[in-house]
Every structure is written in structure tokens, then in C-alpha cells.
Amino acid sequence: MSAKDEDSEDRLEREREFHDHAFSSDLRECTQKFYALTQVEYDEYEARLRALVPGADVLEYGCGPYGCIYEAAKTANSARAIDISPVAIQISKDKAAAMGVSAEFLVMDCEAMEFPDDSFDLIFGSSVLHHLNLEKTFSEMRRVLRPGGVVLFTEPLGHNPFINLYRRLTPRLRTEDEHPFMRSDIALMEKSFGSLRKDFYHFTTFAAVPFVRTPLFKPMRGLFHGIDQSLFRMLPFLRHHAWMALLEARVD
Numbered sequence: 001m002s003a004k005d006e007d008s009e010d011r012l013e014r015e016r017e018f019h020d021h022a023f024s025s026d027l028r029e030c031t032q033k034f035y036a037l038t039q040v041e042y043d044e045y046e047a048r049l050r051a052l053v054p055g056a057d058v059l060e061y062g063c064g065p066y067g068c069i070y071e072a073a074k075t076a077n078s079a080r081a082i083d084i085s086p087v088a089i090q091i092s093k094d095k096a097a098a099m100g101v102s103a104e105f106l107v108m109d110c111e112a113m114e115f116p117d118d119s120f121d122l123i124f125g126s127s128v129l130h131h132l133n134l135e136k137t138f139s140e141m142r143r144v145l146r147p148g149g150v151v152l153f154t155e156p157l158g159h160n161p162f163i164n165l166y167r168r169l170t171p172r173l174r175t176e177d178e179h180p181f182m183r184s185d186i187a188l189m190e191k192s193f194g195s196l197r198k199d200f201y202h203f204t205t206f207a208a209v210p211f212v213r214t215p216l217f218k219p220m221r222g223l224f225h226g227i228d229q230s231l232f233r234m235l236p237f238l239r240h241h242a243w244m245a246l247l248e249a250r251v252d
Contacts, residue, residue, distance in 0.1 A: 062128030194252030202243035
């Protein structure tokens with residue numbers, strides 16, 4: 001095995017161990033006040049999935065135990081989900097069985113999938129791509145997607161200095177190998193697929209976080225979301241200083 005292959009195996013093992021621990025503990029409970037903001041883009045993510053999934057062969061990438069595959073399986077032609085974490089896959093299988101959902105859950109490396117070429121119409125996921133080698137990942141996605149296939153992901157961005165400071169101060173909450181999306185990563189995704197729709201979220205919405213346990217939270221989140229979208233239209237350079245992006249690409 002080459003040194004490069006060994007490095008890749010070490011990285012995958014670190015990711016596997018971290019997420020096995022995270023999914024079987026309350027490691028990230030302290031971050032929920034921030035993730036309450038993300039319902040804004042998650043609603044849009046789910047709306048697009050509802051339009052794309054019916055009758056399609058779909059794959060959820062890095063499904064974890066909390067993915068959208070359970071709802072997608074209701075209208076998809078076939079539904080599969082993969083994750084590098086055996087703990088996540090077992091939780092997902094148990095959850096699907098309890099819900100009566102027909103989907104296949106597999107422990108698998110997203111960078112080297114075991115599916116045949118042209119297997120899927122849609123690949124989707126939430127906050128998983130920034131854990132991966134993107135060149136390998138996008139190449140694998142193109143291989144298993146049919147012509148006209150779609151990828152849809154929500155991902156954190158890595159340009160905001162205040163968000164990056166929080167990341168540096170809380171290293172136990174993330175893996176050493178993850179890399180929030182930079183402009184170059186978005187450019188690589190666009191180059192890899194030939195088209196890319198980009199929507200950005202959360203610049204001023206953090207001002208709503210102190211009110212997360214009060215009735216004021218949702219209206220304030222909505223207010224600041226509206227302000228953010230106006231700012232992004234008027235001052236496009238601010239978009240990459242957002243926290244999250246919703247990225248939709250189509251195989252050309």
C-alpha cells in the first residue's frame with residue numbers, strides 16, 4: 001500500500017471512529033442552539049427532495065441516523081443509504097424497521113462506492129461532503145449517476161472568521177480532517193458537474209440564537225433570514241461568509 005493510500009485509510013478510520021462515538025453519545029448536544037437556525041435551508045432542501053424523489057432511484061450519502069431517506073423511500077422507485085459509521089447504519093436500520101420503511105442501509109466508503117455505473121437518478125445528503133476527498137467523491141458520483149442525474153447537498157462554508165474561531169475553540173466537536181467548503185470547493189463541484197445552483201444561508205441570523213428557547217426565536221430567525229437574503233443580493237461577496245450553502249448540481 002502506498003503512503004497516499006495509507007493516509008486515506010487513516011483518515012477514513014478517524015472519521016469512522018469519531019462518528020461511531022458521536023452517534024452513540026450526546027457529543028454535539030451543545031450545538032443544537034445553533035443548528036436550530038438551519039431549519040430555514042433544511043425546509044428548502046426537503047422541498048426540493050419532494051420534487052426530485054418520486055419514481056427515482058435514490059441514494060443518501062452519509063445518512064447518519066437522522067437523514068431524509070425514510071421519507072424519500074415512500075415515493076422513490078428504490079432507496080439506499082450509505083455511511084462509513086456502522087453505528088449510524090445499525091441505528092438507521094432499526095429506525096427504518098420501526099417505521100416500516102423499505103430502504104437498504106449499507107456501511108460503505110462514499111469515495112469508493114460498490115454500486116455499478118448508472119445506478120441512481122439522485123444523490124443527496126446533509127453536511128457530509130466536507131468530510132470527504134471531493135475529487136474522488138465527485139468522480140464517484142458522476143460514475144453512479146445516470147445522465148441528467150441530480151446531486152443535492154447542504155454544506156457548511158469556511159470563510160467566515162467568527163465561525164472559524166468557534167471551530168478552533170471547539171475541536172472535540174469535529175474531526176481533524178473535515179474541511180468546510182471554500183470557494184475552490186464550490187468551483188470544483190461546478191466544474192465536475194457542469195452546472196451548479198448555489199443558495200446561501202446565515203449571516204445575521206446568529207442574532208436569533210439567544211432567543212432559541214423563547215417564542216421570539218422563530219419570528220426573529222425569519223426576520224434575519226430575510227435580511228440575509230437581501231444582503232446577499234445587494235452585496236454578493238458576503239455570500240461566502242455565510243454559514244451554510246444549499247448546492248444542487250446536475251450531470252450534463
